[in-house]
Amino acid sequence: MTLAELFRHRDRFIGCIAIGRVPRRRPGERVRVGRHEAVLDEADCAAFEEIADALLYRAGETFSIVAQGYDYPSLARCPALADDGRCAIHLHGKPLTCEVVPLDPLVPDRLQHLVLAERSQSAVYVGSACIQEGPRADATLLVDEGCIADVKAQAALTRRRRALEQERAVWAQAVFDALRADLFDSPAALARIPAGGFLTISLVPALLTVAAASTLCRTLCIDYVDSQLALIERSIAQALTRRRLDDRPVTQQLRGFANAYRHARTRLVEAANVEADRDAFPSRPEVEAYLASPAGNPAH
Numbered sequence: 021m022t023l024a025e026l027f028r029h030r031d032r033f034i035g036c037i038a039i040g041r042v043p044r045r046r047p048g049e050r051v052r053v054g055r056h057e058a059v060l061d062e063a064d065c066a067a068f069e070e071i072a073d074a075l076l077y078r079a080g081e082t083f084s085i086v087a088q089g090y091d092y093p094s095l096a097r098c099p100a101l102a103d104d105g106r107c108a109i110h111l112h113g114k115p116l117t118c119e120v121v122p123l124d125p126l127v128p129d130r131l132q133h134l135v136l137a138e139r140s141q142s143a144v145y146v147g148s149a150c151i152q153e154g155p156r157a158d159a160t161l162l163v164d165e166g167c168i169a170d171v172k173a174q175a176a177l178t179r180r181r182r183a184l185e186q187e188r189a190v191w192a193q194a195v196f197d198a199l200r201a202d203l204f205d206s207p208a209a210l211a212r213i214p215a216g217g218f219l220t221i222s223l224v225p226a227l228l229t230v231a232a233a234s235t236l237c238r239t240l241c242i243d244y245v246d247s248q249l250a251l252i253e254r255s256i257a258q259a260l261t262r263r264r265l266d267d268r269p270v271t272q273q274l275r276g277f278a279n280a281y282r283h284a285r286t287r288l289v290e291a292a293n294v295e296a297d298r299d300a301f302p303s304r305p306e307v308e309a310y311l312a313s314p315a316g317n318p319a320h
Contacts, residue, residue: 021115022183023087023191023226024313027240028113030247032099033089034255036277037195037226038218039203042072042082042126053137067128075126075184077196079204084126085192086184087226088218090277092259092270116183119176122151123168125184129177130166190310191229198225220273222280223248231288233307240311242288245281252278 026035045068049060058064077083091099102108107118124135140151155161161169168174196204203209213219231241252274259267 021087021089021117022187023223023230024310025113025115026087026089026223027244027311028313029100029109030244031251032109034091034248034251034274034277035223036088036090037221037223038084038086038088039213039221040084040218041213041215042076042084044068044072044082051131051134053134054141056134056137058131058134064128064131067130071126071128071181075181075188077193077204079196079200081210083196083204085196087187087223088220090220090274092255092267094262094264094267116176116180120173120180123162123173123177125177125180129168129174132168133163133166136163186310190307191226194229195225198229222277224280224284227284228287230307230311231291233304235292235303236308237304237311238288238292240308242285245285245288249278249281252281 021029021033021035023035026033045060045065047060047062047065051058051060072078072082075084077085089099098107100107100109100114107114122136122139123132127135136151152159162173163169168177227241227244231238256271256274259271
């Protein structure tokens with residue numbers, strides 16, 4: 021999710037920052053999924069590099085930094101899933117990443133068929149039969165001959181990539197720079213990022229970045245923190261009634277998030293008081309517009 025989407029759905033999704041490693045691709049590398057295989061050429065690698073330059077972060081290795089919803093895996097359901105099995109926010113700011121599924125914005129269009137092949141074999145999709153090869157009379161062809169054949173899917177993929185670019189400009193690059201010494205330049209700290217997974221941290225570094233943009237942004241961040249503290253409290257209380265051992269690590273992390281939010285709220289209130297005394301109010305209207313965008317989508 022984008023930060024703006026998390027702000028819009030502050031009472032439904034617990035926000036966090038997810039940091040992952042992205043392998044660098046090289047010419048001649050073979051990518052195999054089941055019976056599907058591609059040998060990457062110079063053009064493929066150049067396409068990966070173009071995406072990395074626009075959407076990712078480099079410090080020796082390449083990393084992704086994204087805002088994300090966070091919840092108990094034991095629930096095995098999206099917080100926006102209604103009791104009737106439908107999306108409760110489909111018409112009310114549904115996250116762009118949902119429209120992109122099952123494509124991957126960090127993979128060049130020419131190789132999206134491998135993304136589909138891999139996901140068709142994953143545990144999440146097995147048995148659903150929602151990803152199948154070949155044209156069908158009752159479904160729209162998604163990818164064909166190395167191109168995104170579905171116009172709506174192509175548009176969604178483009179919008180998601182633009183959103184990630186804007187996230188980078190609004191807060192993610194600043195968070196990367198702030199964490200560089202303690203995380204990205206430290207081999208010991210980098211070991212915390214699991215292979216094929218993410219290091220999940222509090223959303224606070226992103227909030228402190230956007231809060232500095234203006235008085236309105238600071239107020240929006242304080243309101244967001246208050247909503248998140250209430251949501252985390254409800255989520256933990258519900259987890260305690262379930263009495264599942266596998267919920268304990270998530271409960272511990274959520275308590276860490278809550279503690280970080282409380283400290284951040286104090287800092288934000290103190291900063292507001294200092295600015296009021298100095299009669300100095302910085303302003304970045306583009307960040308204000310982004311956080312307050314009605315659908316949580318990138319403002320242009």
